[in-house]
Each structure stands twice: as structure tokens, then as C-alpha cells.
Amino acid sequence: MGNWEDTRGLVLARDEYKCVSCAAKVKSRDADVHHLLPRSMGGSDELSNLVTRKRGFRHAKVWVLLALGAWLSALILAS
Known part of the structure; x- marks a missing residue:
């Protein structure tokens, strides 16, 4: 995708500067992608x-990875 700052800006705008974990509005300096x-x-x-997260919500990624792992396991078992 090009430049990371451009990509980051697109993600923040798409997510309306809201944390996907807690829906809190965030300023660019308080957001992580x-x-x-x-x-x-x-x-x-x-x-x-890519998703917008409020700084400090890194642990929320664990739930996404667990869900992805469960989905992949089901996919493998189904084939």
C-alpha cells in the first residue's frame, strides 16, 4: 500500500477516529493502527x-487472534 502515514490516515478516517475495541473517540496522537x-x-x-485502537488496547488483539484461530480450525476440519 504505499506510505505508512497515508495508510494510517486512511484507517483512522475509515474508523471515524474511534477505537474498534471501546468506541472511544481518539485523536490521531492517541490512536494506534x-x-x-x-x-x-x-x-x-x-x-x-488494519483497525484503529486507542492506545492501551493492545490486549484486545488476543481475542481477534483467538477468533481467527477458531475459524481456521473449523475451516481445516471441514475440508
Whole structure:
């Protein structure tokens, strides 16, 4: 996707400067953009893999990864 700051700005705007975990309005300086699927696990910088989080909500990513793991397990078992 190009420049990270541009991508970050697009994610913040798409999410209306709200934390996806708690719906709190955040200013750009108080927001982090997180990967739903980390790059270390094959995740990309595509907008569909990025979300706005209020600083301090890193632990919320664990629930996303657990849900993804459950989905992948079901997919594997179904095939």
C-alpha cells in the first residue's frame, strides 16, 4: 500500500477516529493502527487487515487472534 502515514490516515478516517475495541473517540496522537493478522503471521498492510485502537488496547488483539484461530480450525476440519 504505499506510505505508512497515508495508510494510517486512511484507517483512522475509515474508523471515524474511534477505537474498534471501546468506541472511544481518539485523536490521531492517541490512536494506534493495529494489524488484525500480524505481519509475522502473513498479515498485510491492506486496509481490511488494519483497525484503529486507542492506545492501551493492545490486549484486545488476543481475542481477534483467538477468533481467527477458531475459524481456521473449523475451516481445516471441514475440508
